[in-house]
Amino acid sequence: GAQVPACPLAQKAAEFDAFSGPYQLDPAEALRWSRDQLPVFFSPKLGYWIVSRYEDIKSVFRDNILFSPRNVLEKITPATPEAMEVLKGYGYAMNRTMVNEDEPVHMERRRALMDHFLPEHLETKQEMIRRLTREKVDAFIDRGRVDLVDAMLYEVPLNVALHFLGVPEDDIQVLRNFSVAHSINTWGKPTDAQQLAIAHDVGRFWQYAGKIIEKMKREPNGTGWMHETIRKNVEMPEIVPDSYVHSMMMAIIVAAHETTSLASANMFKTLLGHRQAWEDICADPSLIPNAVEECLRYAGSIVAWRRQTTAPARLGDVDLPEGAKLLIVQASANRDPRHFEEPDRFDIYRDNAVDHMTFGYGAHQCMGKNIGRMEMRIFLEEISRRLPHLRLAEQEFAYMVNTSFRGPEHVWVEWDPDLNPERTRP
Numbered sequence: 523g524a525q526v527p528a529c530p531l532a533q534k535a536a537e538f539d540a541f542s543g544p545y546q547l548d549p550a551e552a553l554r555w556s557r558d559q560l561p562v563f564f565s566p567k568l569g570y571w572i573v574s575r576y577e578d579i580k581s582v583f584r585d586n587i588l589f590s591p592r593n594v595l596e597k598i599t600p601a602t603p604e605a606m607e608v609l610k611g612y613g614y615a616m617n618r619t620m621v622n623e624d625e626p627v628h629m630e631r632r633r634a635l636m637d638h639f640l641p642e643h644l645e646t647k648q649e650m651i652r653r654l655t656r657e658k659v660d661a662f663i664d665r666g667r668v669d670l671v672d673a674m675l676y677e678v679p680l681n682v683a684l685h686f687l688g689v690p691e692d693d694i695q696v697l698r699n700f701s702v703a704h705s706i707n708t709w710g711k712p713t714d715a716q717q718l719a720i721a722h723d724v725g726r727f728w729q730y731a732g733k734i735i736e737k738m739k740r741e742p743n744g745t746g747w748m749h750e751t752i753r754k755n756v757e758m759p760e761i762v763p764d765s766y767v768h769s770m771m772m773a774i775i776v777a778a779h780e781t782t783s784l785a786s787a788n789m790f791k792t793l794l795g796h797r798q799a800w801e802d803i804c805a806d807p808s809l810i811p812n813a814v815e816e817c818l819r820y821a822g823s824i825v826a827w828r829r830q831t832t833a834p835a836r837l838g839d840v841d842l843p844e845g846a847k848l849l850i851v852q853a854s855a856n857r858d859p860r861h862f863e864e865p866d867r868f869d870i871y872r873d874n875a876v877d878h879m880t881f882g883y884g885a886h887q888c889m890g891k892n893i894g895r896m897e898m899r900i901f902l903e904e905i906s907r908r909l910p911h912l913r914l915a916e917q918e919f920a921y922m923v924n925t926s927f928r929g930p931e932h933v934w935v936e937w938d939p940d941l942n943p944e945r946t947r948p
C-alpha cells in the first residue's frame with residue numbers, strides 16, 4: 523500500500539529543483555535518493571510528478587493512452603502575459619506535431635510518413651555524412667587544438683538534418699539562434715525579461731518556418747522528408763493537416779539536429795574521459811556501435827520527457843489524479859541498478875546498453891534514432907582513426923539550463939599534429 527514518506531524524503535521532494543543545483547549538474551545523480559526511496563514524487567516547484575525508476579518510466583512510455591504525450595512541447599515555464607502578446611503578434615500557433623499527438627491520429631500519421639526512416643533509405647545517407655565529417659576533420663587536423671562542437675558536432679548534424687528534411691541550407695546561423703530560443707522556450711526557465719526576447723525569436727522562427735514551407739511548395743518534386751510531408755498534406759489533409767506541417771517544420775529542425783549534436787558532444791566528452799575505452803575503440807573499431815549505445819545510456823542528450831494522465835492512474839505505489847503532469851527522467855532510468863548492473867560504471871562492452879531510454883520507448887519511440895546512431899558512429903570512426911592521440915583539454919563544461927536537452931556547449935580537445943597517423947605512416 524501507499525506509504526507516507528518519512529520527513530527527510532518529503533523535504534527532498536519539496537526541494538527538488540529542475541532548473542538549478544544537483545539536477546542541472548547531473549540529473550541521474552540528483553535523483554539517486556528517489557530511485558532508492560521514493561520513485562514517484564510530486565515536485566511542488568515544478569508542478570510535475572517526477573518519475574525516476576526504469577520500469578516505471580518504461581510503463582509510462584508503453585501506455586500512451588493513459589499517459590498522453592499532449593504536453594510534450596508545452597512551455598514548461600508558462601509565458602508571461604507580455605510574452606503571450608508578442609507571440610500572438612507573430613501569429614504563433616504551435617500545435618500537434620508527431621511527438622505530442624494522441625491516438626489514433628498519431629499512428630496513422632506515423633505510418634503515412636515512415637518511408638524515409640527505413641534502413642534502405644538511410645543507407646543512401648551514409649556517404650554524405652562521411653563526406654561532411656571528413657571535410658570538417660580535414661579543416662582542423664593540423665591545428666592541435668579545437669572545440670569539437672564548433673568545428674564539427676554542431677554543423678554536421680544540422681546539415682544532415684536539413685538534407686534529410688529537404689530544407690534549404692541558406693541560414694545556418696539564424697537557425698542556430700532560433701533553435702536555442704525554441705529549446706529555452708519549451709524546456710527552460712527564462713526570466714520575465716528573457717521571456718520577451720525569446721518570444722520574439724520564437725515568433726520569428728514560426729514565420730521563418732512558414733516561409734520555408736512556401737518555398738518548398740514551389741518545388742513539388744523536391745526530395746526529403748518535409749517535401750514528402752507537404753505532398754501527404756495534399757493527399758490526406760485529415761491525417762497530415764496544415765497545422766501539422768507548420769508546427770513540425772519548426773519542431774523537427776531542433777529534434778533532428780540539436781539532439782544529435784548534444785549526444786555527440788556527450789559521447790566525445792565521455793569516451794575521452796575514459797581513456798581505456800577510447801584506446802580499445804581506436805584498436806578495434808568494431809566496438810563502436812555498442813560504445814555509441816553505452817554513451818547514449820551513460821550520457822544521453824534527452825534526459826527527461828513529459829506525459830500527462832488522461833484518467834486517474836496508479837504508478838508504482840502512487841495514485842495520480844487525472845491531468846497529472848509527469849516528468850519522466852530517462853537519465854535516471856539509464857542509471858537504475860534494477861535494470862543495469864553497476865549502472866554508474868561506463869562500460870562499452872555492456873551487453874544491455876541498448877536498453878537505454880534515451881530514444882523513448884513504445885509508440886512514439888524516436889523515428890530518427892538510426893540517423894542519430896549512424897552519425898555518431900561515423901564521427902567516432904573518423905576521429906578515432908585519424909586522431910587516436912586526441913585528449914580532452916582542461917576546461918569547465920557549460921550547459922544550457924533546461925529540463926530535457928543536455929550536452930556541453932563546447933568540448934575542447936588537444937593533440938600533437940606531428941603524431942597524426944597520416945603524417946607518421948605515409
Ligand code: HEM
Pocket residue numbers: 583591620621622632683686777778779781782785822823824827880881882883884885886887888889890891893894895
Ligand atoms: C521522438 C530523442 C534524433 C526525429 C523522439 C523522442 C525522443 C527522441 C526522446 C520521444 C520518444 C517517445 O516519446 O517515446 C532523440 C535523440 C536523438 C534523436 C536522443 C539523437 C541522438 C532524431 C533525428 C530525427 C528525429 C535525427 C529526424 C531526422 C524524431 C521524430 C520523433 C522523435 C519524428 C517523433 C516520433 C513519434 O512521436 O512517433 N526523439 N532523437 N530524432 N524523434 Fe528523435
